Amino acid sequence: MNCTDFDAWLHDTADERERVLSEAASRHVADCQACRTLWSSETALDRAFALWKAAPLPSLPDNVLAERIVAHVLPRQLRAPISRSRPRSWMTVVAALAVLVAAGIALLRQSEPGTPIAAVRPPPMEPAVPLSESVAAVWNDMRTTSQLVVWETVESLDHLAQLPAVAPTPTSVEIEHPTVPAPPTWLPWSEPIGEQVNAGFGFLGEVVPMPTAG
Amino acid sequence: MGDTVDDDAALVQLCLSGDAGALRAFVERFQNLVFRLCLRMMGDQHDAEDVTQETLLRAVRHLAHWDSARPLRPWLLMIAANRCRTALERRSRRPATAENCDAWPADNRSTADLGEELQQCIQELRPEYKICVVLFYQQELSVEEIAKTINCPQGTVKTWLYRARKELTERLKQRGVTDEEGHELHRF
Numbered sequence: 001m002n003c004t005d006f007d008a009w010l011h012d013t014a015d016e017r018e019r020v021l022s023e024a025a026s027r028h029v030a031d032c033q034a035c036r037t038l039w040s041s042e043t044a045l046d047r048a049f050a051l052w053k054a055a056p057l058p059s060l061p062d063n064v065l066a067e068r069i070v071a072h073v074l075p076r077q078l079r080a081p082i083s084r085s086r087p088r089s090w091m092t093v094v095a096a097l098a099v100l101v102a103a104g105i106a107l108l109r110q111s112e113p114g115t116p117i118a119a120v121r122p123p124p125m126e127p128a129v130p131l132s133e134s135v136a137a138v139w140n141d142m143r144t145t146s147q148l149v150v151w152e153t154v155e156s157l158d159h160l161a162q163l164p165a166v167a168p169t170p171t172s173v174e175i176e177h178p179t180v181p182a183p184p185t186w187l188p189w190s191e192p193i194g195e196q197v198n199a200g201f202g203f204l205g206e207v208v209p210m211p212t213a214g
Numbered sequence: 215m216g217d218t219v220d221d222d223a224a225l226v227q228l229c230l231s232g233d234a235g236a237l238r239a240f241v242e243r244f245q246n247l248v249f250r251l252c253l254r255m256m257g258d259q260h261d262a263e264d265v266t267q268e269t270l271l272r273a274v275r276h277l278a279h280w281d282s283a284r285p286l287r288p289w290l291l292m293i294a295a296n297r298c299r300t301a302l303e304r305r306s307r308r309p310a311t312a313e314n315c316d317a318w319p320a321d322n323r324s325t326a327d328l329g330e331e332l333q334q335c336i337q338e339l340r341p342e343y344k345i346c347v348v349l350f351y352q353q354e355l356s357v358e359e360i361a362k363t364i365n366c367p368q369g370t371v372k373t374w375l376y377r378a379r380k381e382l383t384e385r386l387k388q389r390g391v392t393d394e395e396g397h398e399l400h401r402f
Contacts, residue, residue: 010376011372011373011376014373014375014376014379015350015357015372015375040392041383041386041387041392042379042383044383044386044391044392045332045379045386047328048328048329048331048332048382048386048391049351051327051328051332052329052332052333052336052351053329053351053352054329055327055329055330055333057250057253058253058259059246059249060245060246060249060266062242063238063242065241065245065266065267065270066237066238066241066242066245067238068267069241069270069271069274070234070237070238070241072271073271073274073275
Protein backbone atom coordinates (compact mmCIF):
# COMPACT_ATOMS: atom_id res chain seq x y z
CA MET A 1 0.00 0.00 0.00
CA ASN A 2 1.24 3.50 -0.78
CA CYS A 3 0.00 6.92 0.39
CA THR A 4 -2.59 7.12 -2.40
CA ASP A 5 -3.91 3.68 -1.51
CA PHE A 6 -4.06 4.68 2.15
CA ASP A 7 -6.04 7.80 1.28
CA ALA A 8 -8.40 5.67 -0.84
CA TRP A 9 -8.79 3.29 2.10
CA LEU A 10 -9.77 6.25 4.30
CA HIS A 11 -12.39 7.22 1.71
CA ASP A 12 -13.77 3.71 1.45
CA THR A 13 -14.10 3.37 5.21
CA ALA A 14 -15.56 6.83 5.80
CA ASP A 15 -18.95 5.25 6.53
CA GLU A 16 -17.57 2.94 9.25
CA ARG A 17 -18.16 4.11 12.78
CA GLU A 18 -15.31 2.20 14.45
CA ARG A 19 -12.52 1.94 11.96
CA VAL A 20 -9.63 -0.45 12.51
CA LEU A 21 -6.54 -0.34 10.33
CA SER A 22 -6.33 -3.20 7.90
CA GLU A 23 -3.14 -5.22 7.83
CA ALA A 24 -1.84 -3.47 4.71
CA ALA A 25 -2.79 -0.04 6.05
CA SER A 26 -1.16 -0.81 9.35
CA ARG A 27 2.12 -1.74 7.65
CA HIS A 28 2.02 1.46 5.57
CA VAL A 29 1.31 3.66 8.60
CA ALA A 30 4.25 2.10 10.39
CA ASP A 31 6.53 3.07 7.50
CA CYS A 32 5.06 6.49 6.51
CA GLN A 33 5.27 9.47 8.86
CA ALA A 34 2.74 11.58 6.87
CA CYS A 35 0.13 8.83 6.88
CA ARG A 36 0.82 8.12 10.56
CA THR A 37 0.06 11.79 11.29
CA LEU A 38 -3.04 11.55 9.14
CA TRP A 39 -4.23 8.48 11.01
CA SER A 40 -3.58 10.18 14.37
CA SER A 41 -5.73 13.10 13.24
CA GLU A 42 -8.49 10.68 12.22
CA THR A 43 -8.50 8.95 15.59
CA ALA A 44 -8.51 12.32 17.39
CA LEU A 45 -11.49 13.32 15.30
CA ASP A 46 -13.29 10.12 16.26
CA ARG A 47 -12.71 10.92 19.93
CA ALA A 48 -14.03 14.42 19.34
CA PHE A 49 -17.14 13.02 17.68
CA ALA A 50 -17.71 10.72 20.65
CA LEU A 51 -17.56 13.69 23.03
CA TRP A 52 -19.65 15.82 20.71
CA LYS A 53 -22.38 13.19 20.51
CA ALA A 54 -22.34 12.56 24.25
CA ALA A 55 -22.70 16.23 25.12
CA PRO A 56 -26.12 16.91 26.66
CA LEU A 57 -28.44 18.92 24.48
CA PRO A 58 -31.31 21.05 25.71
CA SER A 59 -34.82 19.81 25.16
CA LEU A 60 -37.92 21.74 24.26
CA PRO A 61 -40.65 21.97 26.90
CA ASP A 62 -43.41 19.47 26.20
CA ASN A 63 -46.48 21.63 25.71
CA VAL A 64 -45.38 24.96 24.33
CA LEU A 65 -44.58 24.09 20.75
CA ALA A 66 -47.38 21.54 20.52
CA GLU A 67 -50.01 24.03 21.67
CA ARG A 68 -48.68 26.66 19.30
CA ILE A 69 -48.79 24.34 16.32
CA VAL A 70 -52.21 22.95 17.18
CA ALA A 71 -53.61 26.45 17.55
CA HIS A 72 -52.02 27.49 14.26
CA VAL A 73 -52.81 24.46 12.17
CA LEU A 74 -56.17 23.06 13.28
CA PRO A 75 -58.46 25.95 12.39
CA ARG A 76 -56.75 26.77 9.13
CA GLN A 77 -55.37 23.58 7.75
CA LEU A 78 -57.65 20.77 8.79
CA ARG A 79 -61.05 22.44 8.90
CA ALA A 80 -61.12 25.64 6.89
CA PRO A 81 -60.04 24.28 3.50
CA ILE A 82 -62.90 21.79 3.50
CA SER A 83 -65.57 24.44 4.03
CA ARG A 84 -63.87 26.90 1.69
CA SER A 85 -63.19 24.76 -1.30
CA ARG A 86 -66.56 23.01 -1.78
CA PRO A 87 -68.75 26.08 -2.45
CA ARG A 88 -66.13 27.38 -4.84
CA SER A 89 -66.22 24.22 -6.93
CA TRP A 90 -70.04 24.06 -6.79
CA MET A 91 -70.37 27.64 -7.95
CA THR A 92 -67.88 27.08 -10.72
CA VAL A 93 -69.86 24.12 -12.05
CA VAL A 94 -73.15 26.03 -11.94
CA ALA A 95 -71.64 29.05 -13.68
CA ALA A 96 -70.11 26.85 -16.37
CA LEU A 97 -73.46 25.09 -16.96
CA ALA A 98 -75.30 28.40 -17.20
CA VAL A 99 -72.87 29.67 -19.80
CA LEU A 100 -73.18 26.43 -21.78
CA VAL A 101 -76.99 26.52 -21.73
CA ALA A 102 -77.09 30.15 -22.82
CA ALA A 103 -74.64 29.50 -25.62
CA GLY A 104 -76.64 26.46 -26.75
CA ILE A 105 -79.91 28.36 -26.91
CA ALA A 106 -78.30 31.14 -28.91
CA LEU A 107 -76.84 28.65 -31.36
CA LEU A 108 -80.19 26.84 -31.81
CA ARG A 109 -82.00 30.09 -32.55
CA GLN A 110 -79.45 31.13 -35.13
CA SER A 111 -79.32 27.76 -36.83
CA GLU A 112 -83.12 27.27 -37.47
CA PRO A 113 -83.44 27.40 -41.31
CA GLY A 114 -85.77 29.97 -42.83
CA THR A 115 -86.85 31.41 -39.52
CA PRO A 116 -85.90 35.05 -39.33
CA ILE A 117 -85.61 36.45 -35.90
CA ALA A 118 -88.24 39.03 -36.76
CA ALA A 119 -90.75 36.20 -37.22
CA VAL A 120 -89.93 34.64 -33.90
CA ARG A 121 -90.08 37.88 -32.05
CA PRO A 122 -92.59 40.35 -33.62
CA PRO A 123 -91.84 44.02 -33.22
CA PRO A 124 -93.53 45.61 -30.24
CA MET A 125 -96.81 47.20 -31.17
CA GLU A 126 -97.92 50.41 -29.61
CA PRO A 127 -101.67 50.55 -28.96
CA ALA A 128 -103.21 52.90 -31.52
CA VAL A 129 -106.19 53.67 -29.35
CA PRO A 130 -106.09 55.56 -26.08
CA LEU A 131 -107.09 52.98 -23.53
CA SER A 132 -108.83 53.47 -20.25
CA GLU A 133 -107.30 52.09 -17.11
CA SER A 134 -109.52 49.03 -17.11
CA VAL A 135 -108.54 48.10 -20.61
CA ALA A 136 -104.89 48.72 -19.80
CA ALA A 137 -105.19 46.30 -16.91
CA VAL A 138 -106.76 43.73 -19.14
CA TRP A 139 -103.97 44.30 -21.67
CA ASN A 140 -101.37 43.56 -19.02
CA ASP A 141 -103.19 40.42 -17.99
CA MET A 142 -103.46 39.27 -21.56
CA ARG A 143 -99.75 39.65 -22.05
CA THR A 144 -98.95 37.52 -19.05
CA THR A 145 -101.60 34.78 -19.01
CA SER A 146 -102.20 31.73 -21.13
CA GLN A 147 -103.98 31.65 -24.46
CA LEU A 148 -107.22 30.35 -22.97
CA VAL A 149 -107.36 33.10 -20.42
CA VAL A 150 -106.66 35.62 -23.13
CA TRP A 151 -109.51 34.27 -25.17
CA GLU A 152 -111.96 34.41 -22.27
CA THR A 153 -110.84 37.92 -21.47
CA VAL A 154 -111.43 39.11 -25.00
CA GLU A 155 -114.93 37.61 -24.91
CA SER A 156 -115.70 39.42 -21.68
CA LEU A 157 -114.95 42.77 -23.26
CA ASP A 158 -118.47 42.71 -24.69
CA HIS A 159 -119.84 43.28 -21.22
CA LEU A 160 -117.75 46.37 -20.47
CA ALA A 161 -119.35 49.79 -20.39
CA GLN A 162 -119.19 51.78 -23.57
CA LEU A 163 -116.36 54.28 -23.72
CA PRO A 164 -117.16 57.93 -24.45
CA ALA A 165 -116.00 59.05 -27.86
CA VAL A 166 -113.52 61.70 -26.77
CA ALA A 167 -110.68 60.92 -29.09
CA PRO A 168 -110.53 60.41 -32.82
CA THR A 169 -110.88 56.75 -33.54
CA PRO A 170 -108.53 55.15 -35.97
CA THR A 171 -110.16 52.91 -38.45
CA SER A 172 -107.37 50.48 -38.86
CA VAL A 173 -103.99 49.47 -37.57
CA GLU A 174 -101.20 48.58 -39.89
CA ILE A 175 -99.42 45.46 -38.84
CA GLU A 176 -96.13 44.95 -40.58
CA HIS A 177 -96.13 41.23 -41.09
CA PRO A 178 -96.15 40.33 -44.76
CA THR A 179 -96.40 36.55 -44.44
CA VAL A 180 -99.50 36.49 -42.22
CA PRO A 181 -103.00 36.96 -43.70
CA ALA A 182 -105.29 39.73 -42.52
CA PRO A 183 -106.61 39.19 -38.99
CA PRO A 184 -110.20 38.11 -38.54
CA THR A 185 -112.69 40.47 -37.02
CA TRP A 186 -114.05 39.91 -33.55
CA LEU A 187 -117.81 39.58 -33.89
CA PRO A 188 -120.46 40.50 -32.82
CA TRP A 189 -119.18 43.56 -30.98
CA SER A 190 -121.08 46.77 -31.28
CA GLU A 191 -119.72 50.16 -32.01
CA PRO A 192 -117.59 51.79 -30.76
CA ILE A 193 -116.03 49.35 -28.29
CA GLY A 194 -116.01 46.40 -30.66
CA GLU A 195 -114.38 48.45 -33.36
CA GLN A 196 -111.78 49.84 -31.00
CA VAL A 197 -110.92 46.46 -29.55
CA ASN A 198 -110.88 44.95 -33.00
CA ALA A 199 -108.42 47.59 -34.10
CA GLY A 200 -106.31 47.32 -30.96
CA PHE A 201 -106.29 43.56 -30.47
CA GLY A 202 -106.87 42.23 -33.91
CA PHE A 203 -103.32 40.96 -34.05
CA LEU A 204 -104.32 38.27 -31.55
CA GLY A 205 -105.90 36.47 -34.43
CA GLU A 206 -102.41 35.73 -35.62
CA VAL A 207 -101.26 34.04 -32.46
CA VAL A 208 -104.37 32.81 -30.62
CA PRO A 209 -106.18 29.89 -32.26
CA MET A 210 -109.93 30.03 -32.49
CA PRO A 211 -111.61 27.85 -29.84
CA THR A 212 -113.06 24.61 -31.02
CA ALA A 213 -116.72 23.90 -30.56
CA GLY A 214 -117.64 22.58 -27.12
CA MET B 215 -56.24 9.98 22.60
CA GLY B 216 -53.15 10.45 20.39
CA ASP B 217 -50.65 10.07 23.25
CA THR B 218 -51.62 6.42 23.67
CA VAL B 219 -50.92 5.54 20.03
CA ASP B 220 -47.51 3.92 19.62
CA ASP B 221 -47.60 3.35 15.89
CA ASP B 222 -46.46 6.39 13.90
CA ALA B 223 -48.79 5.62 10.99
CA ALA B 224 -51.82 5.33 13.27
CA LEU B 225 -50.90 8.61 14.94
CA VAL B 226 -50.64 10.30 11.56
CA GLN B 227 -54.07 8.97 10.58
CA LEU B 228 -55.55 10.44 13.75
CA CYS B 229 -53.87 13.77 12.99
CA LEU B 230 -55.31 13.76 9.49
CA SER B 231 -58.78 13.16 10.90
CA GLY B 232 -58.45 16.45 12.80
CA ASP B 233 -57.82 15.02 16.27
CA ALA B 234 -56.20 17.84 18.24
CA GLY B 235 -54.91 15.43 20.88
CA ALA B 236 -53.19 13.34 18.23
CA LEU B 237 -51.63 16.45 16.75
CA ARG B 238 -50.29 17.44 20.16
CA ALA B 239 -48.91 13.94 20.68
CA PHE B 240 -47.29 14.01 17.23
CA VAL B 241 -45.47 17.26 17.95
CA GLU B 242 -44.36 16.16 21.41
CA ARG B 243 -43.11 12.83 20.08
CA PHE B 244 -40.88 14.30 17.39
CA GLN B 245 -40.01 17.80 18.54
CA ASN B 246 -36.75 16.86 20.26
CA LEU B 247 -35.61 14.68 17.39
CA VAL B 248 -36.04 17.65 15.09
CA PHE B 249 -34.77 20.20 17.60
CA ARG B 250 -31.46 18.39 18.19
CA LEU B 251 -30.80 18.11 14.50
CA CYS B 252 -31.59 21.80 14.07
CA LEU B 253 -29.43 22.72 17.04
CA ARG B 254 -26.44 20.90 15.57
CA MET B 255 -27.06 22.37 12.15
CA MET B 256 -27.73 25.94 13.24
CA GLY B 257 -25.40 26.11 16.26
CA ASP B 258 -27.76 28.54 17.94
CA GLN B 259 -30.63 27.65 20.22
CA HIS B 260 -32.99 30.43 19.14
CA ASP B 261 -32.46 29.72 15.47
CA ALA B 262 -32.90 26.02 16.16
CA GLU B 263 -36.21 26.62 17.91
CA ASP B 264 -37.45 28.69 15.00
CA VAL B 265 -36.45 26.07 12.46
CA THR B 266 -37.95 23.31 14.60
CA GLN B 267 -41.26 25.10 14.59
CA GLU B 268 -41.05 25.68 10.83
CA THR B 269 -40.23 22.02 10.30
CA LEU B 270 -43.06 20.65 12.40
CA LEU B 271 -45.56 23.08 10.93
CA ARG B 272 -44.56 22.05 7.44
CA ALA B 273 -44.65 18.38 8.37
CA VAL B 274 -48.13 18.64 9.87
CA ARG B 275 -49.44 20.51 6.86
CA HIS B 276 -48.04 17.90 4.49
CA LEU B 277 -48.85 14.81 6.53
CA ALA B 278 -51.17 13.62 3.79
CA HIS B 279 -48.18 13.45 1.42
CA TRP B 280 -46.20 11.10 3.66
CA ASP B 281 -45.95 7.60 2.26
CA SER B 282 -46.99 5.37 5.14
CA ALA B 283 -45.02 2.48 3.63
CA ARG B 284 -41.82 4.32 4.56
CA PRO B 285 -40.57 5.24 8.03
CA LEU B 286 -41.65 8.60 9.37
CA ARG B 287 -38.44 9.72 11.06
CA PRO B 288 -36.25 10.03 7.92
CA TRP B 289 -39.10 11.93 6.27
CA LEU B 290 -39.17 14.37 9.19
CA LEU B 291 -35.38 14.66 9.19
CA MET B 292 -35.46 15.41 5.46
CA ILE B 293 -37.84 18.31 6.04
CA ALA B 294 -35.70 19.51 8.95
CA ALA B 295 -32.51 19.30 6.87
CA ASN B 296 -34.08 21.32 4.07
CA ARG B 297 -35.40 23.91 6.50
CA CYS B 298 -31.96 24.15 8.11
CA ARG B 299 -30.27 24.67 4.75
CA THR B 300 -32.72 27.41 3.89
CA ALA B 301 -32.24 29.04 7.28
CA LEU B 302 -28.45 28.86 6.96
CA GLU B 303 -28.59 30.52 3.55
CA ARG B 304 -30.85 33.19 4.98
CA ARG B 305 -28.50 33.70 7.90
CA SER B 306 -25.44 33.90 5.66
CA ARG B 307 -26.99 36.93 3.96
CA ARG B 308 -27.47 38.69 7.28
CA PRO B 309 -24.63 40.78 8.65
CA ALA B 310 -22.70 38.96 11.38
CA THR B 311 -23.57 39.90 14.94
CA ALA B 312 -21.88 39.16 18.22
CA GLU B 313 -24.38 36.33 18.82
CA ASN B 314 -23.84 34.39 15.64
CA CYS B 315 -20.21 35.22 14.90
CA ASP B 316 -18.33 32.02 14.13
CA ALA B 317 -15.01 33.12 15.59
CA TRP B 318 -14.95 32.56 19.30
CA PRO B 319 -12.77 34.75 21.48
CA ALA B 320 -9.72 33.01 22.98
CA ASP B 321 -10.94 33.27 26.58
CA ASN B 322 -14.18 31.50 25.61
CA ARG B 323 -12.19 28.79 23.92
CA SER B 324 -10.21 28.08 27.04
CA THR B 325 -13.37 26.89 28.76
CA ALA B 326 -14.59 24.78 25.86
CA ASP B 327 -14.09 21.05 25.63
CA LEU B 328 -13.23 19.00 22.59
CA GLY B 329 -16.88 18.38 21.68
CA GLU B 330 -17.67 22.10 21.74
CA GLU B 331 -14.62 22.83 19.61
CA LEU B 332 -15.81 20.25 17.12
CA GLN B 333 -19.26 21.85 17.07
CA GLN B 334 -17.64 25.16 16.14
CA CYS B 335 -15.70 23.45 13.36
CA ILE B 336 -18.88 21.77 12.07
CA GLN B 337 -20.56 25.16 11.87
CA GLU B 338 -17.90 26.24 9.38
CA LEU B 339 -18.56 23.33 7.01
CA ARG B 340 -20.48 23.66 3.79
CA PRO B 341 -24.19 22.90 4.31
CA GLU B 342 -24.12 19.60 2.42
CA TYR B 343 -21.14 18.36 4.44
CA LYS B 344 -22.74 19.55 7.62
CA ILE B 345 -26.01 17.72 7.06
CA CYS B 346 -24.14 14.49 6.26
CA VAL B 347 -22.04 14.77 9.43
CA VAL B 348 -25.01 15.52 11.66
CA LEU B 349 -27.19 12.78 10.19
CA PHE B 350 -24.37 10.22 10.31
CA TYR B 351 -22.78 10.97 13.68
CA GLN B 352 -25.63 12.42 15.69
CA GLN B 353 -28.74 10.76 14.23
CA GLU B 354 -26.72 7.62 13.42
CA LEU B 355 -28.34 7.15 10.01
CA SER B 356 -26.58 4.88 7.53
CA VAL B 357 -25.18 6.24 4.29
CA GLU B 358 -28.10 4.66 2.47
CA GLU B 359 -30.62 6.38 4.73
CA ILE B 360 -28.84 9.71 4.39
CA ALA B 361 -28.85 9.35 0.61
CA LYS B 362 -32.60 8.83 0.66
CA THR B 363 -33.12 11.63 3.13
CA ILE B 364 -31.24 14.29 1.21
CA ASN B 365 -32.02 12.75 -2.18
CA CYS B 366 -28.55 12.16 -3.58
CA PRO B 367 -26.43 9.09 -4.47
CA GLN B 368 -24.81 7.01 -1.74
CA GLY B 369 -21.37 7.53 -3.28
CA THR B 370 -21.83 11.27 -3.00
CA VAL B 371 -22.76 10.97 0.66
CA LYS B 372 -19.68 8.87 1.33
CA THR B 373 -17.45 11.37 -0.45
CA TRP B 374 -18.98 14.26 1.47
CA LEU B 375 -18.37 12.44 4.75
CA TYR B 376 -14.75 11.81 3.78
CA ARG B 377 -14.18 15.45 2.77
CA ALA B 378 -15.96 16.72 5.85
CA ARG B 379 -13.64 14.68 8.06
CA LYS B 380 -10.61 16.06 6.20
CA GLU B 381 -11.80 19.60 6.70
CA LEU B 382 -12.62 18.99 10.34
CA THR B 383 -9.16 17.62 11.13
CA GLU B 384 -7.61 20.68 9.48
CA ARG B 385 -9.85 23.06 11.39
CA LEU B 386 -9.13 21.34 14.70
CA LYS B 387 -5.42 21.88 13.99
CA GLN B 388 -6.02 25.52 13.12
CA ARG B 389 -7.92 26.02 16.34
CA GLY B 390 -5.08 24.49 18.32
CA VAL B 391 -7.10 21.49 19.45
CA THR B 392 -4.72 18.97 17.84
CA ASP B 393 -1.08 19.40 16.97
CA GLU B 394 0.69 18.87 13.67
CA GLU B 395 1.25 15.23 14.58
CA GLY B 396 -2.50 14.77 14.95
CA HIS B 397 -2.33 14.41 18.72
CA GLU B 398 -4.92 16.07 20.89
CA LEU B 399 -3.54 18.92 22.96
CA HIS B 400 -4.58 18.67 26.60
CA ARG B 401 -4.94 22.34 27.28
CA PHE B 402 -8.31 22.25 28.98
